[in-house]
Amino acid sequence: MTQGISMMIRSSIGRKWIAAITGLLMIGFVVVHMLGNLQMFAGTPDKINQYAHLLKSMPGVLWAFRLGLIAATGLHIWATLSLARENRMAKPQGYAVAGRKSRLQVTLTSATMVISGSIILGFVIFHLLHFTVQMVDRSYLSMQTVSGGVTMPDVYRMVITGFSNPWISGFYLLAMALLFSHLRHGAASVFQTLGVRDRHLAKIIGTGAWILAVALFLGFAAIPIAVLTGALRP
Amino acid sequence: MKLHLRVWRQKSKESGGHFETYEAEGLNPNMSFLEMLDVVNDRLTQEGKEPIAFDHDCREGICGSCAMAINGEPHGPNKGATTCQVYLRSFKDGETLTVEPWRAKAFPVLKDLVTDRSAFDRIIQAGGFVSVNTGQAPDANAMPIGKEEAEKAFDAAHCIGCGACVAACRNGSAMLFAAAKVSHLGLLPQGQPERAERVRKMVEAMDAAGFGNCSNQYACEAVCPKEISADWIARMNRDYALSLAQKL
Numbered sequence: 354m355t356q357g358i359s360m361m362i363r364s365s366i367g368r369k370w371i372a373a374i375t376g377l378l379m380i381g382f383v384v385v386h387m388l389g390n391l392q393m394f395a396g397t398p399d400k401i402n403q404y405a406h407l408l409k410s411m412p413g414v415l416w417a418f419r420l421g422l423i424a425a426t427g428l429h430i431w432a433t434l435s436l437a438r439e440n441r442m443a444k445p446q447g448y449a450v451a452g453r454k455s456r457l458q459v460t461l462t463s464a465t466m467v468i469s470g471s472i473i474l475g476f477v478i479f480h481l482l483h484f485t486v487q488m489v490d491r492s493y494l495s496m497q498t499v500s501g502g503v504t505m506p507d508v509y510r511m512v513i514t515g516f517s518n519p520w521i522s523g524f525y526l527l528a529m530a531l532l533f534s535h536l537r538h539g540a541a542s543v544f545q546t547l548g549v550r551d552r553h554l555a556k557i558i559g560t561g562a563w564i565l566a567v568a569l570f571l572g573f574a575a576i577p578i579a580v581l582t583g584a585l586r587p
Numbered sequence: 588m589k590l591h592l593r594v595w596r597q598k599s600k601e602s603g604g605h606f607e608t609y610e611a612e613g614l615n616p617n618m619s620f621l622e623m624l625d626v627v628n629d630r631l632t633q634e635g636k637e638p639i640a641f642d643h644d645c646r647e648g649i650c651g652s653c654a655m656a657i658n659g660e661p662h663g664p665n666k667g668a669t670t671c672q673v674y675l676r677s678f679k680d681g682e683t684l685t686v687e688p689w690r691a692k693a694f695p696v697l698k699d700l701v702t703d704r705s706a707f708d709r710i711i712q713a714g715g716f717v718s719v720n721t722g723q724a725p726d727a728n729a730m731p732i733g734k735e736e737a738e739k740a741f742d743a744a745h746c747i748g749c750g751a752c753v754a755a756c757r758n759g760s761a762m763l764f765a766a767a768k769v770s771h772l773g774l775l776p777q778g779q780p781e782r783a784e785r786v787r788k789m790v791e792a793m794d795a796a797g798f799g800n801c802s803n804q805y806a807c808e809a810v811c812p813k814e815i816s817a818d819w820i821a822r823m824n825r826d827y828a829l830s831l832a833q834k835l
Contacts, residue, residue, distance in 0.1 A: 357834030365762075365800040366790055366827040436800045443692050443759035443799030449593075449606065450685040452659035457755060457806040464757070466802070542803040548825025551818045 365439070366546075368432040373546035375429035376539055380565070382422055383532070387572040393585060394575070398509030399500045406505040430474070437467050463538040469531040476528035483515060484508075490515065513587050516580035529573045536566040588614045588675060591683040592627065594639055597696050600703075604696065606685070616676040620663060621646060621653060623675055640699040648672040648812065651749030655700045656687045661751035661810045669749065669812040689750055691759035693797045704750050706796035707764060711748075713792035714785035715768045717777045736774055743771035745813040752807035752815075758799030763807035765793045766823035767815045773826060783830040790827055 361367035392401040408415055462469070479489070487493040493514075498507035516522045540562035544550045550558060579585040590611045597604030611627050618626075621643050628638035644652040653670040657663035663673040678684065686700065694702040732740075746767035753761050769786045772778030778785070801820055808817040 354835055357831045360787070360834065361831055363794075364790055364827075365794050366824055367831065369800060369824065370828055436802075440758035440760070440799035440802065443797055444690065444757060445692050446690050447757075448656055448659035448685075448687055448690055450659045450687075452656075452755070456660060456664075456809055458804055458809050459757065459806065460804070463802065463804045538803070545801075545803045545817070545821050546824055548821045548828065550821040552816065555818075 365436065368436055369546045371428055372432040372436070373543045375425040375432070377543050378425045379422070379429065380536065380540060380543075383569055384565075387569055390576055391572060393509065393512060394579070398498065398507070401512075402498055402500050402505055402508050405508040406500075406503070409506075426474075426477075430470075433467070433470065460538070462534040466535060466538060469535040472531050473528055473535060476524065476531075479524070480528075483521070484511060487511075510587055512576065513580055513585060516577040519581065522577035522581055525577050526574055529570050532573070533566045533570040536569065537563055540565050588616050588680045590614060590623065590675070590678060591681070593683065593685040594699070595687045595696075596639070596699055597688075598698065600695055600697050604699075614675055616674070618675050619646070619671055620657070620673045620675065621671045640701050642701050643671060646671045649747060651747030651812075654689050654702060654704070654750055654754070656689065656754060658685055659687075661689065661754040662749070662812050666809075667812055667814045669747075672812075689754035691750075691753045691756075691798070693759060693761065694750060694753060702750070704748075706798070707748050707750060707761070709796055710761065710765055710789050710792045711768065714781065714788040715772070717772060717775075718781060719777065730776055732775060740771050740774040743767045743774065743815065743819055746771075746811075746815050747813055749812060751810045751812060753798060755806040755810040756799065756801075757804070757806065758802055759797075760801045760807070761793050761796070761798040762801040762820050762823065763811065763815055763817060765789050766819035769823045769826060770819045773822075782826070783833055786823060786826045787830045790823075 361370065389401075389404060392404055395401065483489040484493075490511075493506075493511050496507040496510050496514075497504055498510070499505075516525070541558050544554070544558045576585070592609040592611055593606045594609060595604050596607045609627050609631075611623055614623055614626065621641070624639060624641060631638045642652040642654055644650040646653075648669045648671060651669065654661070655670055657670070657673070662668060662670045664677055665673050688694075688696045688700045689702045689704075691702075693706040694704055697703050744767075746764060748764065750764070752763035753759055769789055772785065773782050803817075805817045808815065
């Protein structure tokens with residue numbers, strides 16, 4: 354038992370598996386998160402407010418998910434950074450003349466995974482301080498609404514207030530663009546690492562990862578854009 | 588035809604290296620890249636200078652010795668060809684070519700374009716074999732193997748261990764090599780008894796040699812002179828996980 358786990362932690366492929374599985378869990382989370390957010394467009398603030406209220410009414414489940422996600426994020430960062438550090442050490446010197454990028458299949462998104470991932474992490478921390486801990490704008494603490502006879506936090510108004518600030522919207526859009534970049538390579542890589550890829554599947558997986566990344570970007574970006582253009586109003 | 592060469596010159600493993608420029612003139616476009624280096628070396632020898640050291644053996648694309656990067660691409664610009672099978676007609680007359688040894692920590696430069704690729708031998712020694720009792724050669728077809736399986740195993744077995752995959756990889760990863768070797772034995776009945784142990788031991792040897800890790804960009808597959816598919820890496824990842832699962 355312990356031998357298998359220690360080999361998993363030490364070996365290259367073991368850590369790739371950890372990165373892939375935790376990545377898959379986080380992809381599952383962002384997909385659900387985006388679908389939840391789209392309730393902003395339900396036509397009434399009640400929909401998303403009641404959804405948020407429902408989640409908060411199950412603190413046990415909520416915290417189980419939160420702790421699971423924190424663990425997955427931590428493992429993902431540890432595994433990928435330790436692999437990336439070894440990668441740098443394994444290639445101390447590059448070629449004086451770089452080969453053709455088209456031939457060597459290097460893409461901007463695949464070559465910048467650590468950078469895109471780091472900025473996304475920075476964004477997630479800010480995003481949690483903003484909407485969950487509500488430290489960025491203390492007025493959120495007093496934003497309440499009554500829906501169906503129950504007093505609950507007015508999430509709809511928080512979102513509109515937050516994204517009315519172009520800096521916050523801008524950072525959000527940048528982070529979502531980087532999430533697209535990260536997942537375009539990452540979502541396809543998951544399959545290779547988990548051993549589900551062959552020449553027939555490769556095209557489907559590559560296209561599927563691209564569609565997923567685009568859909569997530571559009572789904573998340575729609576809200577700040579709608580707020581900034583006035584399509585979503587308080 | 589004429590070529591301007593910038594060639595990496597390095598006296599020994601310990602010494603630093605630098606580029607030197609050479610004019611290769613009076614070349615025939617149908618010469619191979621190595622024959623062109625022979626011409627340059629003949630002249631250097633006649634001038635009393637040290638010829639450019641490079642590995643070569645069969646010169647027919649099957650031994651995997653002729654390791655060098657031409658303009659940053661292992662084995663040069665052609666698809667599915669070793670350096671010895673690259674002909675000067677692939678280049679423009681008067682073109683400048685930068686010739687370098689494989690660049691990877693696990694392949695230290697010994698001299699000029701010659702690198703120490705014994706890290707690959709250590710991976711093979713760790714498990715790239717099947718243990719059989721010696722004796723008479725077995726009868727042909729004594730062990731039935733399906734045509735499909737035989738072809739697949741042979742695709743993986745095409746790997747000549749030249750190291751271009753490591754040389755092209757921005758992480759210096761040997762996963763395409765290891766995957767080809769793990770898979771070619773793992774697909775055949777003779778390879779089954781040691782299959783789980785083999786992948787564990789070969790990956791361990793690969794990690795210990797200081798190779799990097801695959802980040803799924805497949806430069807390896809693009810430059811491989813035998814066009815080994817990166818799909819084998821997926822298969823090795825799967826085999827490795829199954830092998831670890833036995834230890835859980």
